[in-house]
Every structure is written in structure tokens, then in C-alpha cells.
Amino acid sequence: xxxxxxxxxxxxxxxxxxxxxxxxxxxxxxxxxxxxxxxxxxxxxxxxxxxxxxxxxxxxxxxxxxxxxxxxxxxxxxxxxxxxxxxxxxxxxxxxxxxxxxxxxxxxxxxxxxxxxxxxxxxxxxxxxxxxxxxxxxxxxxxxxxxxxxxxxxxxxxxxxxxxxxxxxxxxxxxxxxxxxxxxxxxxxxxxxxxxxxxxxxxxxxxxxxxxxxxxxxxxxxxxxxxxxxxxxxxxxxxxxxxxxxxxxxxxxxxxxxxxxxxxxxxxxxxxxxxxxxxxxxxxxxxxxxxxxxxxxxxxxxxxxxxxxxxxxxxxxxxxxxxxxxxxxxx
Amino acid sequence: xxxxxxxxxxxxxxxxxxxxxxxxxxxxxxxxxxxxxxxxxxxxxxxxxxxxxxxxxxxxxxxxxxxxxxxxxxxxxxxxxxxxxxxxxxxxxxxxxxxxxxxxxxxxxxxxxxxxxxxxxxxxxxxxxxxxxxxxxxxxxxxxxxxxxxxxxxxxxxxxxxxxxxxxxxxxxxxxxxxxxxxxxxxxxxxxxxxxxxxxxxxxxxxxxxxxxxxxxxxxxxxxxxxxxxxxxxxxxxxxxxxxxxxxxxxxxxxxxxxxxxxxxxxxxxxxxxxxxxxxxxxxxxxxxxxxxxxxxxxxxxxxxxxxxxxxxxxxxxxxxxxxxxxxxxx
Numbered sequence: 001x002x003x004x005x006x007x008x009x010x011x012x013x014x015x016x017x018x019x020x021x022x023x024x025x026x027x028x029x030x031x032x033x034x035x036x037x038x039x040x041x042x043x044x045x046x047x048x049x050x051x052x053x054x055x056x057x058x059x060x061x062x063x064x065x066x067x068x069x070x071x072x073x074x075x076x077x078x079x080x081x082x083x084x085x086x087x088x089x090x091x092x093x094x095x096x097x098x099x100x101x102x103x104x105x106x107x108x109x110x111x112x113x114x115x116x117x118x119x120x121x122x123x124x125x126x127x128x129x130x131x132x133x134x135x136x137x138x139x140x141x142x143x144x145x146x147x148x149x150x151x152x153x154x155x156x157x158x159x160x161x162x163x164x165x166x167x168x169x170x171x172x173x174x175x176x177x178x179x180x181x182x183x184x185x186x187x188x189x190x191x192x193x194x195x196x197x198x199x200x201x202x203x204x205x206x207x208x209x210x211x212x213x214x215x216x217x218x219x220x221x222x223x224x225x226x227x228x229x230x231x232x233x234x235x236x237x238x239x240x241x242x243x244x245x246x247x248x249x250x251x252x253x254x255x256x257x258x259x260x261x262x263x264x265x266x267x268x269x270x271x272x273x274x275x276x277x278x279x280x281x282x283x284x285x286x287x288x289x290x291x292x293x294x295x296x297x298x299x300x301x302x303x304x305x306x307x308x309x310x311x312x313x314x315x316x317x318x319x320x321x322x323x324x325x326x327x328x329x330x331x
Numbered sequence: 332x333x334x335x336x337x338x339x340x341x342x343x344x345x346x347x348x349x350x351x352x353x354x355x356x357x358x359x360x361x362x363x364x365x366x367x368x369x370x371x372x373x374x375x376x377x378x379x380x381x382x383x384x385x386x387x388x389x390x391x392x393x394x395x396x397x398x399x400x401x402x403x404x405x406x407x408x409x410x411x412x413x414x415x416x417x418x419x420x421x422x423x424x425x426x427x428x429x430x431x432x433x434x435x436x437x438x439x440x441x442x443x444x445x446x447x448x449x450x451x452x453x454x455x456x457x458x459x460x461x462x463x464x465x466x467x468x469x470x471x472x473x474x475x476x477x478x479x480x481x482x483x484x485x486x487x488x489x490x491x492x493x494x495x496x497x498x499x500x501x502x503x504x505x506x507x508x509x510x511x512x513x514x515x516x517x518x519x520x521x522x523x524x525x526x527x528x529x530x531x532x533x534x535x536x537x538x539x540x541x542x543x544x545x546x547x548x549x550x551x552x553x554x555x556x557x558x559x560x561x562x563x564x565x566x567x568x569x570x571x572x573x574x575x576x577x578x579x580x581x582x583x584x585x586x587x588x589x590x591x592x593x594x595x596x597x598x599x600x601x602x603x604x605x606x607x608x609x610x611x612x613x614x615x616x617x618x619x620x621x622x623x624x625x626x627x628x629x630x631x632x633x634x635x636x637x638x639x640x641x642x643x644x645x646x647x648x649x650x651x652x653x654x655x656x657x658x659x660x661x662x
Contacts, residue, residue: 006337006660038383043374045395047404047432054369054397056432062393062406064376066385073378075393075408077428081435094435096662098408098426102378102387105412105424110440112662326660328337330426330442 006326007111007319015318018119018154021311025123026130026283027069028310029250033284036068039306041253047079049232057083063305066102067313074099076113076308080232082210091147092210093117097312107330109316116311117303118147122155124250124279124301125206125228130159131282131289132226132248132297133204137161141193141202143216145169145178148208148230153182156204163188168199169209196220204228207235218243223294228301229260236298238264245295246276251304259302334659336648338441342657346650349449349485352643356453357460357615358400359642360582364616367399370638372585378410388413394637397432398645405429405641407443411564423447423478427644437662439648446643447635448478452486453643454582454611454633455538455560460490461614461621462580462629464556465535468494471519472534474527474548476500476509479540479562484513484521487538493519497530501541528552536560539567548572555626561592562633568592574601576630578608580621583636591634 007015031037042063049059058081066073078095085094095113100106129138138160142149145167156162165186169175172192179190193199200220206228207216218239221227227244229235241247241264249255252275256265264270277287279301290297319325338346362368373394377383380390391410397403409425416422425443430436463469469491473480476498484496496519500506506523514521524530531537531552537559539548544565553559553572561567573579573596581587584607588597596602609619611633622629651657 006662008660008662038377038385040374040376043371043393043395045369045371045397045404045406047369047397051369053366054399054402054432058432058435060395060404060406060430062374062395062408064374064391064393064408066376066378066383073376073391075376075391075406077393077395077406077408077430079430079435081432084434085436088434090434090436094430094437096428096437096440098428100391100410100424102385102389104415104418104420105389105391105410107424107426110426110662328658328660329339330337330440331340331421331444 001329002106002331003327004107004330005109005316005319006328007109007315009112009115011319011324012112012115012315015315015324016311018123018158020314021119021123022126022155022158024310024314025120025307026127028067028306029127029280029283031067031069032278032280032306033286037306038066039251039304040064041257042305057081063308065305065309067306067310070310070313071102072099072309072313073102074309074312076305078113078117097308099309099312099316111312111315113308116308118151120307120311121148121230121303122151124303124307125152126155126159127283128279128299128301129156129204129226132299137163138204139163139202140165141199141205142167143196143199144208145174146208149178150181152206152208154185157185157187162186165190166193166199166202168193168196207231209235211235216240221296223296226297226299228299232259234260234263236260241270241298244298246297247274248277248279248282248297248299249275250279250301252278255300255302260300333436334661335437336439336651336657337660338439338647338651338657340442340445342651343442343445343647346647346656349452350489351646352449353453353456353486353489355642355646356450356639357457359398359638360457360612360615362398362400363612363638364610364618368638369397370583370636371395372583373637394640396637396641398638398642401642401645402432403429403641403645404432405644407637407640409443409447427640429641429644429648441644441647443640446640448482450639450643451479451562451635452482454635454639455483456486456490457615458560458611458631458633459487459536459558462558462631463536464622464625466491468492469535470495470497470533472497472530472537474499474539475541476505477540480509481513483538483540484517484519488517488519496521497524497534499524499527499530539563541567543567550575553628555628558629558631560631560633564591566595570596573630575628577627578629579606580609580611580614580629580631581607582611582633584610586634587632592632
């Protein structure tokens with residue numbers, strides 16, 4: 001008999017701060033760069049996100065990983081659903097994380113994965129920026145004022161002084177809510193942009209939308225801009241991808257098959273050779289980050305199971321220390 | 332939040348019989364043949380069983396699937412730890428998660444070990460129902476008297492009135508224990524054999540569930556009219572055994588080309604997708620004939636799909652809800 005610890009979203013939330021998540025994400029990127037993380041390309045289950053069958057307007061991704069610095073393994077199973085789930089007013093993301101002891105295979109924990117997903121996705125951007133953007137102050141352009149927009153901002157504001165956020169969302173109410181929620185996190189002003197072009201005028205532009213249009217124009221992005229297109233579909237024009245001085249990703253296999261690079265990769269216009277480096281290589285000091293101030297950089301941390309497993313392991317360690325959570329004997 | 336039902340191995344044992352597992356597996360094969368099932372190739376996390384360099388002699392597979400006839404999605408996360416049995420721990424460690432594809436809510440998290448063993452037996456029982464030469468009083472030979480061997484016997488004997496169930500194991504004590512433990516559980520007469528060759532003389536079907544890497548199944552053991560089911564992950568069959576098959580039937584083409592019995596010959600270019608006669612799903616759905624000639628030698632490789640696990644788990648979940656079994660937890 002073995003007791004598996006169960007942790008709800010509320011419990012997960014009470015156990016880690018954004019600071020903790022940033023630290024775990026940075027160490028895990030370093031591990032990836034040094035080769036101590038095992039992270040196969042995630043496998044998707046298309047439940048109607050792009051396929052015509054079945055009809056659920058959703059998907060689930062299986063993201064197993066082993067994280068060396070924590071000697072922990074596990075999987076995140078996470079998805080997004082736009083159909084019934086949206087009508088029920090539930091969050092887009094649904095997720096569970098399972099952790100195992102890699103020595104003998106005991107299931108150590110089952111926990112909510114949605115909160116960790118949102119937090120680590122923000123942290124991935126912030127840690128990438130830490131190595132790509134050398135100044136303390138920055139102006140942030142944000143497309144998408146939802147949950148991910150919030151956690152992106154929270155993570156970046158932990159490391160940088162945000163002089164201004166220009167936020168754009170096709171739903172103006174979402175932008176207003178974001179401005180209200182984030183006013184104490186953002187050091188400078190939050191401006192609700194009246195056009196996408198206005199929001200693209202920034203040092204760092206982050207896209208966290210479900211847009212299927214390539215709405216960010218190449219000409220909007222000035223020299224020195226770092227663009228993070230984090231959506232499942234391509235959010236920026238082909239020209240920007242093809243003209244960027246550097247393309248940096250978190251996971252090469254994954255980034256060529258999902259998100260911003262998928263279309264150009266399938267068309268044969270972007271291959272592994274066009275990827276300058278992984279974030280892990282830069283954090284580990286194996287590759288230089290930004291060379292010249294005026295470089296335009298495309299950075300895509302599409303998200304790896306390794307980050308989820310790492311953060312979940314920290315959560316579990318805290319839960320053990322503080323004796324939080326339930327137990328169940330599956331075997 | 333809606334609760335997720337947690338189910339232990341003991342609960343599962345009480346909730347479903349091998350006959351029911353065979354029935355569910357057959358329906359799911361039919362659905363696969365008709366295109367109602369989505370089942371991407373399983374994703375492997377190497378914890379030392381491959382080239383990762385980790386010291387654990389283990390690996391996990393992520394096996395997501397959607398089952399059309401049940402309108403449910405799920406994933407099994409399962410692995411084997413080679414050193415566990417010597418520590419008194421189970422070789423297989425696994426968990427299954429079910430999700431409602433309508434709204435993305437997690438229906439259940441349950442042990443995956445027992446369901447794996449039962450469905451693996453059931454896959455072969457269904458395969459033999461469509462491929463074996465003799466359906467009345469068949470003689471079955473089994474190689475490998477472990478856990479998997481036990482569920483093979485239970486599943487096959489639930490479908491057929493077995494004339495003789497022959498068992499060979501490299502470890503004689505394991506075979507003796509099998510005879511002792513299994514005789515009270517089946518009306519099939521179990522007979523132990525000292526050599527695999529003898530066990531196959533006059534057998535209608537040969538089922539192999541071993542960890543062998545030494546290609547011990549030789550051509551003279553695969554006679555005319557025999558259905559051979561090698562289920563091991565490694566190398567049980569000599570090359571000419573595979574090449575001499577009149578028909579190769581698999582459960583999942585892509586998966587079977589990259590794992591198990593066919594892997595090596597596929598790597599050498601001697602077997603390609605074109606050498607696969609059809610999937611078991613196509614045969615069960617009536618899209619392809621099963622056995623058409625009495626002297627045909629049929630090789631059937633059912634490596635195992637997440638679809639079988641998810642569909643059996645879904646049946647278990649429904650029963651548990653009806654009977655009020657398990658514990659609910661709100662993640």
C-alpha cells in the first residue's frame with residue numbers, strides 16, 4: 001500500500017509564489033541546457049480543436065518529463081476546451097499533474113495542473129527575458145488580457161520594472177478587468193490600447209491569444225523588440241518570423257510542430273537550422289543571448305512538461321513539510 | 332468544482348469481470364476499425380531503459396485516447412521498473428485519468444495496473460476469436476508464467492472452452508506457482524512444459540508474454556495454421572518467424588512498427604507498413620477478413636493501445652458511480 005498525496009488548486013495556490021515558480025523554471029531551463037532534463041515532444045489528443053471529429057472544440061496534451069536537479073518525474077495532462085466548457089463559464093485550461101518517484105515508480109502525487117500551467121507559462125517568458133533583455137526597465141505590449149496575460153505580467157514584474165503596459169484584447173471588458181487586477185503588480189501605467197498597432201510599440205511584446213489570424217504585423221515591431229508569440233496558432237506575420245535576427249525556443253521538436261512556427265515549418269521555410277538556440281542553452285551559458293541592442297528576437301517558450309513537473313515537485317515538497325493535502329491509496 | 336472519483340485496484344477488482352473486459356475490448360476494436368477512436372502513438376519517457384543515461388532501468392509511456400462509442404477521453408501513464416520485483420515491488424506502475432470531453436472536467440483517477448493486465452489478456456482473447464483456426468476446444472501454448480500470463484489464461488478461457496492450456500517459463504518455479512494458483516480459477520486443464528518447442532506441438536495458438544531478448548521462438552514453433560501472438564516489449568521471435576507469417580495483423584500500425592516484435596526488422600528495412608495485412612480493428616469491424624485459409628500462419632501483434640485502457644476504465648467508472656464505490660476529490 002502506498003499513499004498518494006492529493007492537492008487541489010486552492011492548496012497548490014497556497015504553497016507556491018511566483019518567486020518560487022521563477023526559481024524552479026530558471027533551474028529547469030539550466031538543466032535542459034546542460035542535458036539533465038528528459039522531455040520528449042508532447043503528444044496531443046485532438047478532440048475537435050482542429051480535427052472535424054470528435055466535435056468538442058478541444059484538445060488534451062500529454063507532457064511527460066524527468067527533471068534531474070529534483071530527481072523527479074511525472075506528467076502533465078492538460079487541455080483547452082472552447083465548447084461546453086466555455087458555456088459553463090469554466091476556465092479554458094483543464095489539467096492534472098501526476099508525479100512519480102523515478103527510483104521505484106510510486107505515484108507520489110496527483111494535483112491540479114491549471115494553476116501551475118498559468119504560473120509557469122508566465123515564468124518561462126520572464127526567465128527568457130532575464131537572459132535576453134539587459135535593462136531593468138521595460139515597456140510591455142500585451143495581446144490577450146485573460147488568465148495567461150495576468151500571469152505573464154506578474155512574472156515579468158517580479159524581475160523587471162515595467163514602465164508601461166499597453167494591453168490589447170478583442171474584448172474591451174477583458175482589458176479593463178486586467179488593468180484593475182494588475183494595477184498593484186505593474187510599477188508604471190497600464191494603457192488600454194485602442195488598436196493592436198499601439199500595443200505592439202514596446203520593448204517586449206507578448207501574445208497570449210487564441211487568435212487564428214496572423215494579426216501582429218512585421219512593420220509594427222521596431223528594432224530591438226523581443227516578441228513572444230505564445231498562442232497555439234500563428235499570431236504574427238510570416239515576414240517577422242523570416243526577418244527576425246534570432247529565433248529562440250524552449251524545445252525545438254515541439255516548436256516546429258505547434259504554435260508560431262508550425263505553418264512555416266510545414267512549408268519548409270523554417271527548419272531546425274533557423275533556430276538560433278534554446279532558452280536552456282542560453283541560461284546554461286552555452287549560447288549568447290542578445291548580441292546587439294537593435295536585434296529583433298522571436299522567442300517561443302511554448303511550454304514543456306519539465307517546467308510543470310519541476311514546479312509540481314516544489315509544491316509537493318512544501319505540502320509534505322506543511323502537511324497539506326489529502327491522501328489516497330490507489331494500490 | 333465537480334469531484335473526481337478516485338478508484339483503487341481493490342475497487343476495480345470488485346467492479347469488473349474479465350468477461351466484461353473482453354466485451355469492452357471487442358467493442359473498442361470495432362470502433363477503431365470504424366474510425367471512432369482517436370489513439371495517437373504512445374509517447375515514451377526514458378528513465379534509463381533507453382539511451383537517457385538515467386540509472387533506473389525504467390521507462391514510462393503516456394497513452395492518451397478518445398473512445399467514440401463511450402464518448403470519453405483519457406490517458407494511461409504507465410511504466411515498468413526492471414529492478415522492482417527483486418525489491419518486492421510490482422514491475423508495473425500505472426495510473427489512468429478520464430476526462431469528460433464535453434466540458435474538460437476530470438471524471439476519475441484510478442490505478443492502471445490491474446486494468447492493463449486484464450485488457451492485455453482480453454486483446455489476445457478477441458484476436459483469437461477472429462484469427463484462430465479452431466474455435467472449439469483449442470490447444471493454447473503460453474510462454475511466460477507471470478502476471479500477464481495469468482490474465483491471458485483468464486481472458487482466453489472466458490471466450491473458449493480450452494482443451495489444453497500449455498505453459499512454459501524459463502523459471503520452473505514460476506511455472507509451478509502458476510499451475511498451483513491458476514488451476515482453481517479456471518476449468519481449462521493447465522499443463523506445464525519443459526521446452527517451448529514441445530509446448531507448441533499441436534497448439535492452435537501460441538501466446539508469448541516474456542521479457543526475452545534472445546529470439547527464442549524459432550521457425551519450427553510457428554507451424555501451418557497457428558496464430559502466434561508475441562506481446563513482449565523486446566525480441567521474442569527469430570527473424571524468419573516473422574518473415575514466414577502469411578498475415579501480420581497488429582492493433583496499431585505506427586506503434587507496432589516502432590516497438591515490440593516488429594521493431595528490429597522494420598529498422599533493417601525488411602518489414603514496412605505494406606507488410607501489415609490489417610489492424611485487428613479492421614478485422615473486428617468486418618472491413619478485412621480474419622483467417623481465410625486453414626494453413627495460414629498468422630502473426631498478431633497487440634502491443635497495447637491507450638484506447639483499451641481508457642475504454643475499460645470508463646466502464647469501471649460507470650459501474651463505480653452506479654454502485655457508489657470510490658472516493659470523490661475536488662482538484
